[in-house]
Amino acid sequence: PKDLFEPSRGNSEGLDFSDRAELGRVARVVSGGDKAFEAKPAVTSAGEQWSDCGIEAKAMVSRALAAFPTWDARSIEDRAGCLDRLADLLEQERDTLMRICVQEAKKTIPDALAEVREAVDFCRYYAQQARTGLQPIELPGPTGERNVLRMNGRGVWVCIAPWNFPLAIFLGQVAAALVTGNAVVAKPAPQTPEIAAFAVGLAHGVGIPEDVLILAPGGPDLGAALVEDSRIAGIAFTGSTATAKRIARALLDDEERPIVPLIAETGGINAMIVDSTALPEQVVVDVVTSAFRSAGQRCSALRLLLLQEEIAERTLEMLAGAMDTLIVGDPALPSTDVGPVIDQGAYERLMGHREAMRGRWLKTIAAPDNGLFVPPTLIRVDQIEDVRKEWFGPLLHVATWKSGELAATVERVNRSGFGLTMGLHSRIARAAETVEEVATVGNLYVNRSMIGAIVGSQPFGGEGLSGTGPKAGGPHYLPRFCAERVTSTDTTSAGGNATLLSLEDVGL
Numbered sequence: 140p141k142d143l144f145e146p147s148r149g150n151s152e153g154l155d156f157s158d159r160a161e162l163g164r165v166a167r168v169v170s171g172g173d174k175a176f177e178a179k180p181a182v183t184s185a186g187e188q189w190s191d192c193g194i195e196a197k198a199m200v201s202r203a204l205a206a207f208p209t210w211d212a213r214s215i216e217d218r219a220g221c222l223d224r225l226a227d228l229l230e231q232e233r234d235t236l237m238r239i240c241v242q243e244a245k246k247t248i249p250d251a252l253a254e255v256r257e258a259v260d261f262c263r264y265y266a267q268q269a270r271t272g273l274q275p276i277e278l279p280g281p282t283g284e285r286n287v288l289r290m291n292g293r294g295v296w297v298c299i300a301p302w303n304f305p306l307a308i309f310l311g312q313v314a315a316a317l318v319t320g321n322a323v324v325a326k327p328a329p330q331t332p333e334i335a336a337f338a339v340g341l342a343h344g345v346g347i348p349e350d351v352l353i354l355a356p357g358g359p360d361l362g363a364a365l366v367e368d369s370r371i372a373g374i375a376f377t378g379s380t381a382t383a384k385r386i387a388r389a390l391l392d393d394e395e396r397p398i399v400p401l402i403a404e405t406g407g408i409n410a411m412i413v414d415s416t417a418l419p420e421q422v423v424v425d426v427v428t429s430a431f432r433s434a435g436q437r438c439s440a441l442r443l444l445l446l447q448e449e450i451a452e453r454t455l456e457m458l459a460g461a462m463d464t465l466i467v468g469d470p471a472l473p474s475t476d477v478g479p480v481i482d483q484g485a486y487e488r489l490m491g492h493r494e495a496m497r498g499r500w501l502k503t504i505a506a507p508d509n510g511l512f513v514p515p516t517l518i519r520v521d522q523i524e525d526v527r528k529e530w531f532g533p534l535l536h537v538a539t540w541k542s543g544e545l546a547a548t549v550e551r552v553n554r555s556g557f558g559l560t561m562g563l564h565s566r567i568a569r570a571a572e573t574v575e576e577v578a579t580v581g582n583l584y585v586n587r588s589m590i591g592a593i594v595g596s597q598p599f600g601g602e603g604l605s606g607t608g609p610k611a612g613g614p615h616y617l618p619r620f621c622a623e624r625v626t627s628t629d630t631t632s633a634g635g636n637a638t639l640l641s642l643e644d645v646g647l
């Protein structure tokens with residue numbers, strides 16, 4: 140009965156925060172006393188536990204290569220069915236997954252819930268996309284010729300996932316590569332191996348062979364070794380722009396090596412433009428959500444707020460008031476809005492920048508000082524060009540723009556070279572058209588928050604320094620994982636007649 144894909148809209152804000160009774164129930168499970176969660180280890184074919192990192196990249200790729208042809212030969216329905224069963228299992232195991240997500244990725248409860256739902260959505264969406272989009276198609280051609288386009292797996296894909304969506308993006312990449320007939324070596328971020336191990340264990344439980352999906356827990360060294368293996372058929376990567384470029388270079392390095400696809404989804408210096416016609420209350424809610432939810436640790440998050448001069452003062456006053464209501468603290472408490480950042484390194488980078496900008500603070504709020512809590516802070520900058528880096532945390536830069544300079548403002552934002560998300564708040568239809576025409580971003584959000592792209596409805600991904608596309612959760616994602624093969628047969632002469640003979644007839 141899951142033929143029709145219905146997004147759970149799990150990643151949309153609003154739903155996550157409003158269901159207080161459900162949150163309370165889940166909070167009790169998530170905190171679970173002091174009892175540590177029991178992650179199901181993903182067992183490799185050799186019987187080792189996932190934590191046995193000694194398995195070499197080469198050996199993993201060899202195993203996956205050997206398993207690939209049989210998996211690719213299975214029917215689309217077979218593979219899609221595995222994803223649907225995995226989605227069902229993820230739903231059943233939701234509380235455990237949330238618990239790991241809160242503990243390991245330090246996500247708040249609403250974010251952990253959204254994470255699981257998005258993973259479920261990815262599995263169901265790609266299953267449905269595979270059923271409808273991967274069937275062989277007969278293409279029109281000259282009379283007497285038959286042309287058939289088939290979509291096959293390419294071989295072994297290496298998937299490299301980020302810590303900020305350790306389940307949703309991890310499984311999204313894996314699900315897409317698997318359903319298209321590929322075998323996968325999947326490397327989670329070193330900060331979040333447990334949730335990946337749990338998910339891979341579930342995947343093996345629904346009939347995805349252990350050699351078809353191999354977990355590769357480890358750091359950058361293991362990632363580099365996998366990328367350098369010239370037998371791999373493609374890479375799906377989400378992470379920093381710098382790492383994506385290193386991967387691209389490695390792929391081109393070796394003369395002998397086949398040219399393979401790299402799907403990279405990287406960062407952004409995402410701006411929201413607010414004009415004087417915007418609804419102030421809505422602006423404030425959407426800015427707080429986009430900049431501070433998930434402690435600003437989404438690549439879609441708002442980094443640069445651009446206010447039309449006339450309304451800057453009033454908007455900032457309201458924004459400061461809204462920030463005062465945010466609770467920064469333990470992510471396992473249902474009352475928490477903003478949790479800690481991922482690790483010590485991130486904490487130091489963000490706090491260093493915040494400190495360097497101290498004279499420019501427009502607003503900051505209290506945060507516990509016994510942990511990796513970066514206090515949400517508004518930082519004034521003189522111009523758009525002053526924000527040169529993606530600050531991956533709850534620090535929001537603010538600048539103003541002058542009436543009549545909407546298009547010019549968008550052009551200046553474009554010039555950063557990034558092109559992931561952009562927001563616009565305006566009640567003038569022409570303003571939205573202008574921004575749509577001028578902005579070079581993958582996802583433009585008008586009069587709403589800039590995070591929480593919904594699988595199947597809001598395909599996500601950027602351009603320029605923000606990534607290669609195709610967009611995850613969109614209709615063009617799966618084909619990039621495939622080898623497209625066309626067979627053209629002359630049906631009037633030898634080619635056509637030959638198909639009427641059996642192999643025995645001609646002694647083959």
Ligand code: UN1
Pocket residue numbers: 150301303304308377436437438439440589590591592593599
């Ligand atoms: C990321 O942070 O790597 O739209 C991607 C969103 C998420 C995607 C974020 N679905 O916020």
